[in-house]
Amino acid sequence: MSTLKFDLKISYPDFTLEVAHAIPLEGITALFGPSGCGKSTLLRILAGLECKAEGRIEFSGEIWQSGTGHQQLAAHKRGAGYVFQDARLFPHLDVEGNLSYAERRSRHVASGIGLDQVISALDLAPLLGRRVTSLSGGERQRVAIGRTLLTRPRLLLMDEPLAALDFKRKAEILPYLERLPRAFDIPTIYVSHDIDEVARLADRMMVLRNGRLLAAGPVDVVLERLDLPGNGERFEPGVALTARIVGHDPRYRLSQLDLDDQILSVPELDAPIGTSLRLRIKARDISIATERPQGISIRNILTARIAEIAAPADAAQADLLLDIGSGRHLRARITRASVVELGLVPGADIFALVKSVTFDAPGFGAP
């Protein structure tokens, strides 16, 4: 499979970014980390917007950068579409003008993307004649995404497209974002500091911190890892799992999810049996019991084995990695006092009480 390979460095007086990695050119790769970790800078370097960057970028065998400054392929020749956090629509053109600005300059590109298709995918038809200054934040971002798609890009770079929006607007845009990469089949790098967005949208993720790559891999795997600092901005430790619906119980309005050996029961889902879903379980929504509890309202009690315990001596909390069979893991965050009092050690068989499960977009089919 073709990849985007890079080995880059950029230095500022108070900050250095040094990252080397290879990203498969398919699906969505999230660049995740707290503000100021360098994720936007990395995205800008990949787009060709930072002339001071040193190093090498290879896109599917094509050299985008080799060395510094003049050894770079100019940004407009890369075919990398960029969605800016602040949209950057051209105020002298209306919505339609902004879209056709991109469309006219990409007609030579062989691609299945057409103006009508983009307009309908993002519901832009009612906005076409509007001035961009009259658009709401969410509308503006939708137009910006449409404009970028119309550059018929080979790579889609999205720099926190939702960060400037309030909760309601975010919820309005997310469904569009979820559909797009698969509908248009463009490999995407998505920058975000919001772990919910990452878990919901991305297939794999890179975690950046202080200009370094901390971890990279499939979202499920990275989120399971205990050695990630859990105190990053908006970083809520937990796991993302994929499970299939195996049954519905209309009487109690519940649905059963199959975790291979164990069943998870959740409020009824509006999806047919056999549908694969991505679900997330936060570490602090897991409690531990050494014996199967009786007389308790929690329905989801999974048998598990402790794989790892991270309990720093100066912390109140301890992080546990639990093996629940078939290569699946849960993370639990409990007090260090409980670890000691219950005598929890790696290898011990315990029961994991799941208090709450979150689902990614309904109908979001895991591959």
Place this chain on the structure above:
Amino acid sequence: MTIPDLGPLWLTLHLATLTTFILLIVGTPIAWWLSVTRWRIKAVVEAVTALPLVLPPTVLGFYMLVFFSPNSTIGGLWVDMTGTQLTFSFVGLVVASVIYSLPFTVQPLQATFETLGRAPMEAAATLRAAPFDAFLTVIVPLAARGFLTAVVLTFAHTIGEFGVVLMVGGNIPGETKVISIAIYEHVETIRYAEAHVLAAGLLAFSFMVLLFVYVMNRRFPLHVGSGA
């Protein structure tokens, strides 16, 4: 009332139009370069382009006279190439006006470009627009106000120029006798009536131009900025 010879008026408008046109072509790249460069030499270029603002016109006129003279290198080269001379000729006046009015084109444009920042060019580049394409289709429309200001200031300043014209061009009817020189001549020869007509005409014209600009500005506010 005596109607004065209107030749100087047309000559002045011709000179101002030509100067403004040339300065848009010459001054825009300079202003753009000044707005984006990080070189240290920037300060030197800025100081040089601003010199005409602070120097007395006589100083500028004196040096131009020296350099344009057929006996000098530049002036001599010009004579060799074109068979005409730069001093006391219309072409010489155009060159002098371009130099003299340069800051009135460069400074408003540079300020506008700096206000726009790098964002519009970056956005255009990611939309596959080459730099020159992006400049013409994004920066120029977004900087329309700056261009308007630059054109008006350059045009008006060229019309009002006197000292440099007198020193480099002299007072040759149909060649270098622009309106300010003509008014001066009328006053010197105590023909106040003609001086009045030309002076009042210039006053009315300048006022109309400025009025037009400000009315246009109000009626068609340009949406410049991030639009946030």
